[in-house]
Amino acid sequence: MDxxxxxxxxxxxxxxxxxxxxxxxxxxxxVNVKSLLVSKEYVLAMVFALLEYFFELLxxxxxxxxxxxxxxxxxxxxxxxxVRKLAIVTAGRSFTHLIRVYHEDHHKLVTSxxxxxxxxPSYCGFLIWSVGTQIMLCNPIATVGFAVVVWRFFVARxxxxxxxxxQFFGADYEExxxxxxxxxxxxM
Ligand SMILES: C[S@@+](CC[C@H](N)C(=O)[O-])C[C@H]1O[C@@H](n2cnc3c(N)ncnc32)[C@H](O)[C@@H]1O
Numbered sequence: 307m308d309x310x311x312x313x314x315x316x317x318x319x320x321x322x323x324x325x326x327x328x329x330x331x332x333x334x335x336x337v338n339v340k341s342l343l344v345s346k347e348y349v350l351a352m353v354f355a356l357l358e359y360f361f362e363l364l365x366x367x368x369x370x371x372x373x374x375x376x377x378x379x380x381x382x383x384x385x386x387x388x389v390r391k392l393a394i395v396t397a398g399r400s401f402t403h404l405i406r407v408y409h410e411d412h413h414k415l416v417t418s419x420x421x422x423x424x425x426x427p428s429y430c431g432f433l434i435w436s437v438g439t440q441i442m443l444c445n446p447i448a449t450v451g452f453a454v455v456v457w458r459f460f461v462a463r464x465x466x467x468x469x470x471x472x473q474f475f476g477a478d479y480e481e482x483x484x485x486x487x488x489x490x491x492x493x494m
Contacts, residue, residue, distance in 0.1 A: 309376045309442050310359065316383050316439060317352070327394050328403065341403060351455065355440060355448040362445070370444045379442025386435030392420045393427035401428070405467045409474040417482050424489025425468075425482065429460045433490060460490045 307315075321342045328341040362369050394401050396419035399412050406413060420427040436456050440449040471479045488494065 309370070309379075309444070312380060312383075313355075313439055313443055316387075316435075316442075320387065320435065323391065324394075324403075327391065331394070331398055331401070343403065351448075351452065354451070355443065355445055358445045358448050359443045369446075372444055375444050376442050379438045379440065379444075382434050382438025383442060384438075386431045386433070386438055388431070389420060390428045390431030390435065393431060396420055396427075405463070405470065406474075407470055413474065415471075415475045415478055415482065417486070422486065425486050426460070426464060426489045426493075429464070430489035433457065433460065457491065461493055464488060464490065464493055 321344060324343050325337060325341045329337045359370075397416045400414055400416050424430050433453075433456050436452045437449060440452050468479070468483065472483075475482075
């Protein structure tokens with residue numbers, strides 16, 4: 307299969323599986339179109355990636371012929387997808403697409419499975435997945451762009467999320483955060 311078809315399939319699989327898992331875990335009545343995780347910024351980023359791909363295919367076709375680069379991206383994409391989905395399944399009802407700002411009884415601190423290795427496996431997985439999609443397309447600009455934009459997004463999001471996790475789980479979260487790395491480069 308060519309990298310473009312792989313890219314389109316990867317996107318279709320990622321979003322449909324996010325929706326299906328959210329419905330399976332939280333119930334159909336708790337999912338809506340937002341559970342597909344498609345924002346305006348995200349669509350713009352993907353359109354930019356496709357434009358870069360076609361532009362370079364036309365002007366520098368040799369750039370798109372590095373099979374090993376494409377296969378490296380494919381491997382990253384698969385690894386990222388697995389890590390993210392393992393995180394969602396492991397956390398179960400504690401995993402919500404929106405950050406919880408109020409503690410609910412069924413929200414338990416998860417420190418097992420992939421959460422025993424990194425505190426933010428779904429973010430780590432998404433970072434690997436998103437950069438992998440661009441390496442697979444041999445898109446040098448979007449590879450750097452996606453890495454920077456997604457990383458910056460998580461750099462801002464993690465302290466906010468952890469502020470509430472510390473409120474909910476107190477000393478247990480402090481101890482967990484001391485022991486386990488974030489899983490996102492350069493985030494303590
Ligand atoms: C989109 S999920 C992301 C979870 C985690 N940051 C990750 O990357 O796997 C966000 C929700 O997960 C919850 N959460 C994050 N880490 C958690 C943990 N270790 N145990 C329980 N809930 C957690 C947060 O309270 C938030 O509502």
